[in-house]
Amino acid sequence: MAWFRAASGIAKLAIRRNLAQASSYATRRIHPLPSQNRYFHSTVFRSKAQAATAPVPRPVPLSKLTDSFLDGTSSVYIEELQRAWEADPDSVDESWDNFFRNFVGQAATMPGISGQTIQESMRLLLLVRAYQVNGHMKAKLDPLGLEQREIPDDLDPGLYGFTDADLDREFFLGVWRMAGFLSENRPVQTLRAILNRLEQAYCGSIGFEYMHIADREKCNWLRDKIETVSPMKYNQGRREVILDRLIWSTQFENFLATKWTAAKRFGLEGGETLIPGMKEMFDRAADLGVETIVIGMSHRGRLNVLGNVVRKPLRQIFSEFSGGTKPVDGEGGLYTGTGDVKYHLGTSYDRPTRGGKRIHLSLVANPSHLEAVDPVVVGKTRAKQYYSNDTDRTKNLGVLIHGDGSFAGQGVVYETLHLSALPNYTTGGTIHLVVNNQVAFTTDPRAGRSSQYCTDVAKALNAPIFHVNGDDVEAVVHVCELAAEWRQTFHSDVVVDIVCYRRFGHNEIDEPSFTQPKMYQVIRNHPRALDIYQNQLIKSGEISKEDVDKLLSKVSSILNEELMNSKDYVPSKRDWLSAYWLGFKSPEQLSRVRNTGVKPEILKTVGKAITTLPENFKAHKGVKRIFEQRAQMIETGEGIDWAVGEALAFATLVVEGNHVRLSGQDVERGTFSHRHAVIHDQETGEQYCPLDHIIINQDEEMFTVSNSSLSEFAVLGFELGYSMENPNSLVLWEAQFGDFANGAQVIFDQFLSSGESKWLRQTGLVVLLPHGYDGQGPEHSSARLERFLQMSDDNPYVIPEMDPTLRKQIQECNWQVVNVTTPANYFHVLRRQIHREFRKPLIVMAPKNLLRHKDCKSNLSEFDDVKGHPGFDKQGTRFKRLIKDQNDHSNLEEGIRRLVLCSGKIYYELDEERKKTDGKDVAICRVEQLCPFPYDLIQRELKRYPNAEIVWCQEEPMNMGAYTYIAPRLSTAMKALGRGNMDDIKYSGRAPSAASATGFYQVHQQEQNELIQKALQREPIKFSH
Ligand SMILES: Cc1ncc(C[n+]2csc(CCOP(=O)(O)OP(=O)(O)O)c2C)c(N)n1
């Protein structure tokens, strides 16, 4: 049984080569069965014929497996197996085949033979595995050396019975289908050498965490990179580049610190190796096919990234330090918005790479709210992929830079990570870089998170995590490159955790020793990463001190030169238009009002396409009925309901070449089972989306409707980022119920309502928020209309220019808020988003019971642009900002005693009650667009009813709904006409309330009844509220 002993690698390799030439064997090895490859629990069945010749394995009790192993039962069994194998290698199980191939024919007396036993082999495997799983726990990650971590027992060779006496014995580790240490083609090594290399690979400056990844192929890929035969080493040329980049990163902060001592810049000192790391990552990504990178990051090191990585001109950065951002004259006018602090601004540039390519980098503007920009970056990346036809998602990459505190603490991180593999949201992997300076403002990690690492959240995604000591610039560069390779190979997320420190306070005027005295004692005496690296290179003789000094002085003279140039720096072009946005107007440029009606033939054609199902498609009978009714609506041109109105808007926009994307929870069917944008074959489960079949050879993604993950913050952020890429797209996010939108409040506050003003970036994103009081309790009634109106920036006391040819009211406002009541008006407001020369967010209070309301119907003639049809005027057919009373009122109705103004579905209830009570002397007008306030149309109605008492009717409580927004504006409109003031606006609605609605249905009905009665009561309303 001498062959059992492990022997020299050379002999084994020769055998392997011989065996590999036998074709059946080679094929099996090269093409593993897919089932084996993909799933953990898999069984490989052998053919019956083979099974018949193979000996039937008998169980061997462990007690029998002695050190010499091959005695007793086992040896008999193995001898039998060996004979069978010699006769036909295919007759035994593959694992035994492998076993014999490894060991057969070796001379027992070859030099270096150690007498490796099967137990030792198994223990050694466990030891290697322990390093793979837990090696990172022993890695030297903390540059300050303050970290106290218990080293897990399983990294101790003694645990496996190895002693000093074993250190110079040779062992063979090969395991079938393994990479790295355990691969079969590794030579026999002494235990000492194995341990050394394990320590180097897993416990040096890099802690690799990847054993949570279930996919064997991915783990093997990583093992190949980590467990190399000898440690990775950069050549001199690369080292010089790394040094140069580290000098730039360090000098940049230094320069700002000396020139603007009191300015806040959230410096990168202590984490300067981020810059060479990022640059290498981008170079490597470019080598591997990436053309565009969208970057999101917060305050820390942002200016350094802008200057050194994105290459925003240094003179511009310095000029902003000296005097802030300056208004620019040029094509877009002087519009500057409110501006923002310099460490929030975004920018984009084309940057050459080391490999001689060019890569387009854009850093997305972001608010102070940490991590809020994450989904925005991912959405923008996805949009770039769509527009550049990047179907394998290898040309456009998203990179997010996080802080340790925020990565662990902010929920949106998890929400964003969970979009990463969803078919309609994936971007083929985001690279995450954490600047882990081991403190968040004044909070220590032990108070800031419960997990060991700040990156543990990414394990949920099976992302590999590379922790790296931020003082070891080469290690940082190495893992950054590796991250780029991972992303381009596996198209999934990867995390680099740069463990560093923060040399100064949270910002430059903050005193860190108040709260971290010990840490800062160490930091004060700690050398900079640059000093460490340059000393290392000088010591090894790779670079001379003089050369280092030359590099240092070159960088500082360029910095000084740029400072000089910054004094008269004038930005040459407006920074807010990206390529697709050329020609779009700024808020101060006049833009034309356009017709949103559509030719009747087109309406009929697309109407047919969206109401026809494929012949053999077995739709649910309820859905089939709905589609038959829809077809009927198009056919007759009558009774078009909400869903068809919406589908017509989408379809006509698609026909005109626009991209339409609707996402949100359950939007495919629609929360209220009304949309049915995707239909399921009841027998095959196959899906059909009628809106994918509007034009011939329609691109699959041109119309996209997609159920999202159950997230508001990340999904809304994603769609916002998506919408910012190209103006020729209608991007919509729908909340399940409107009140859930507050889960995404940061996106509304920080981006949607104020993004254009702060960062000069437009978006036409549409937000659909189901709203309306149906007696379903506090949580499902209100989309908190008041919040959106309160954030609107139109002045309540100034009537702007309202002449249609001069009007810029919407352009000057931060967003539009509508509560639309007819399918046709919904159609037009959606189309208006695209048929204009600027983009503005649109908040829609979407209906619930109007989706099926018998009166909430429109005729096809209201959608077209035919002269004489309803709604057609000089400019064509358009969205009605206000719908006047439906009775045939003339321009002057002196007999009308009351004008009830309202918005949304309460209109239908008021109208019904008016019919019941024969209230012919009451006019009811619908304010369809609440913001910006339609002063012109309101005044038109005030003039029409000169004697009418003016009532604002709403179903929301007084402190909610539109009342507080409407009242001052209506009063401004009234005052201008001499029709009274605030006291003359009579309120009919619910009383102020903490909860948005009652949970008792009967109370709801009673309240609803009372507010309707009050709005229509015969006698004048005594009090204004
Ligand atoms: C959502 C949010 N909460 C609180 C803050 C206030 N804040 C600004 S920086 C900071 C600490 C961030 O720590 P970390 O993520 O570790 O980044 P670092 O500043 O250490 O680079 C805090 C709490 C914020 N900007 N955003």
Ligand SMILES: [Mg+2]
């Ligand atoms: Mg931190």
